[in-house]
Each structure stands twice: as structure tokens, then as C-alpha cells.
Amino acid sequence: MSPADVVVALDVGGTGMKCALVRPDGGTVCAERHPTDAGRGPDAVVDAILDVAEGLAGKARADGFEPLALGVAVPGVIDEAAGVAVWSANVGFRDVPLRDLAVARLGLPTALGHDVRVGGLAEARLGAGRGTGHVLFVAIGTGIAAAHVVDGSAATGAHGAAGEIGHILVRPGGPRCGCGRRGCLEAVASASAIARRYAELTGGPATAAEVADRAADGDAAAVRVWAEAVEALADGLATGQSLFDVETVVVGGGLAQAGPRLFDPLRAALHERMTFHREPRLVAAALGDEAGCLGAALLALDSLEK
Numbered sequence: 001m002s003p004a005d006v007v008v009a010l011d012v013g014g015t016g017m018k019c020a021l022v023r024p025d026g027g028t029v030c031a032e033r034h035p036t037d038a039g040r041g042p043d044a045v046v047d048a049i050l051d052v053a054e055g056l057a058g059k060a061r062a063d064g065f066e067p068l069a070l071g072v073a074v075p076g077v078i079d080e081a082a083g084v085a086v087w088s089a090n091v092g093f094r095d096v097p098l099r100d101l102a103v104a105r106l107g108l109p110t111a112l113g114h115d116v117r118v119g120g121l122a123e124a125r126l127g128a129g130r131g132t133g134h135v136l137f138v139a140i141g142t143g144i145a146a147a148h149v150v151d152g153s154a155a156t157g158a159h160g161a162a163g164e165i166g167h168i169l170v171r172p173g174g175p176r177c178g179c180g181r182r183g184c185l186e187a188v189a190s191a192s193a194i195a196r197r198y199a200e201l202t203g204g205p206a207t208a209a210e211v212a213d214r215a216a217d218g219d220a221a222a223v224r225v226w227a228e229a230v231e232a233l234a235d236g237l238a239t240g241q242s243l244f245d246v247e248t249v250v251v252g253g254g255l256a257q258a259g260p261r262l263f264d265p266l267r268a269a270l271h272e273r274m275t276f277h278r279e280p281r282l283v284a285a286a287l288g289d290e291a292g293c294l295g296a297a298l299l300a301l302d303s304l305e306k
């Protein structure tokens with residue numbers, strides 16, 4: 001590839017799109033953010049994605065770069081092989097053939113990926129998991145999802161739904177999950193579950209970050225809610241380790257911002273749960289909210305090599 005080569009990368013979320021031109025070595029040439037405005041409906045979101053991608057490709061050419069491919073990351077259930085966004089609650093997609101639409105509009109080879117899986121790809125290859133062949137990336141925010149990355153590629157599963165670690169059953173009969181079942185990991189340990197549980201116990205609203213702060217200050221309800229979440233996360237990660245036997249677990253998403261307040265007790269709780277399994281290194285994500293966009297770029301670059 002020539003030094004002028006770039007790929008166009010988009011990470012589409014419910015509220016915003018992070019976009020960039022990325023060099024083959026992972027360096028970012030220019031980064032932009034645009035609103036998604038998911039409330040306008042799926043057709044308008046598709047138009048916005050294609051407009052932004054086309055704009056970036058044009059900008060690349062105007063600046064003397066050669067856009068080689070497009071990578072797009074979206075949330076939900078993604079059929080990466082077919083390039084179809086099968087289902088996404090956040091952006092209202094149902095069976096949207098996003099790859100073909102992008103190829104028709106931009107004339108560039110296009111790869112479509114799942115936001116957490118490509119985020120895991122980026123953390124494993126360029127971020128906190130760099131240099132280790134087997135990585136589990138776990139994103140903890142309003143939900144909990146994971147990506148299992150082996151030698152730089154993330155498993156998608158037979159139906160595009162691999163990595164739904166948030167729906168591991170950790171507390172049978174426990175709080176109701178968004179999926180309809182009781183006791184899923186994300187119903188206990190996601191940032192939104194932590195906030196909800198604290199409000200239940202105290203009647204007062206608080207974000208997960210505030211619960212972490214109050215737990216550190218000795219607030220009894222916060223200590224309890226935080227401990228419940230950490231224990232549930234350790235159960236989920238121990239199950240993950242039984243399945244995947246990774247070297248490194250990279251934890252990202254909003255909850256990872258709690259730093260040692262999360263990682264110290266979580267490491268201890270995970271250690272307690274290891275019997276014959278090798279304990280994975282547990283580290284915070286390094287790329288922050290750039291991971292999805294960088295991962296979309298990696299996916300686009302990988303598609304060129306095939």
C-alpha cells in the first residue's frame with residue numbers, strides 16, 4: 001500500500017457517529033463526529049451514514065489521499081458475511097443491506113461489522129490487548145457485550161450474535177433483563193442496572209459512577225450495590241474464561257472509567273473463582289471511544305487482503 005492510502009471508517013451509535021480516515025498502520029488522518037438522529041427512522045439513518053462516508057471519501061481525495069475501502073460498525077445483530085444489519089434497536093435497523101447500499105453509492109469495497117466486535121478487534125490489535133493472541137474484550141455500559149479475538153480476528157458466531165456475555169445467567173430469579181429473562185449479567189452489573197438498583201434501595205437517583213464514588217466514601221447502599229455488581233461481573237468473566245481461556249481480558253465502556261474501584265475488587269473476585277483455569281490478565285481498555293472507529297477501519301483493511 002502507498003503512504004497516501006487510507007480507509008474510511010464509521011462507528012454508528014444511537015446518538016452519534018464517530019468517523020475517521022485511517023492509515024493502514026492504524027494512524028488517524030482526520031476524525032469527525034456527526035449526529036445519528038436515530039429518531040428520524042432507519043431510512044434517514046442509512047442516508048446519513050452514506051452521506052458522511054461519501055463526504056469523508058471526497059475529503060480524502062481532496063487532501064491527496066486515496067480511499068481504498070469503507071468500514072462501518074453498527075450495534076445489534078450483524079451478519080458480517082452478508083453485510084446486513086439484521087437487527088438493531090438503537091438505530092431501528094431491520095435487515096438493512098448496508099454493505100451493498102454503500103458499495104452502490106461510494107463504489108468502494110465495504111465491510112460491515114458489529115460495534116463491540118470491531119472495538120475488541122482494535123483493542124486486541126492496537127490497544128490494551130496488543131501483543132497477546134487471545135483476548136476477551138468486554139464493554140460495560142448501558143448493556144454488556146463482549147468480543148473474543150483470536151490472532152487478530154473476532155468470532156461472529158453462526159448467526160452474527162457471538163459475544164452476548166451480558167445475557168449469561170448469573171442470578172436466576174434476579175432482576176428482569178431487557179431480553180425478557182431474569183438474572184442476566186447485564187441486569188445486575190451494567191451501568192444502568194447499577195443506577196437502577198441504587199435508586200431502588202435508596203429512592204435517590206445516581207449514576208453508576210456516582211455509586212462507585214459513594215461506595216468508596218462508605219455509603220452502605222452504594223457499597224452493597226457495587227459489591228453485587230462486581231460479584232456478578234466476576235461470575236460472568238469466570239464463565240467467559242471457562243469458554244475461551246484467554247490471556248487478557250480488556251474491560252471497556254463507561255464502567256471501566258471507575259478505574260481501581262472496579263478493577264481491584266473485580267480482579268480479587270475473579271481470582272477467587274479460578275480453579276484449574278489460568279487466570280487472565282485483567283486490564284482497562286486503552287482506546288476509549290475511538291475503538292469502534294479504529295476497528296471499523298481494521299475490518300475494511302482486512303477485507304482488502306482477502
Ligand SMILES: [Zn+2]
Nearest residue numbers: 167177179184
Ligand atoms: Zn438478558
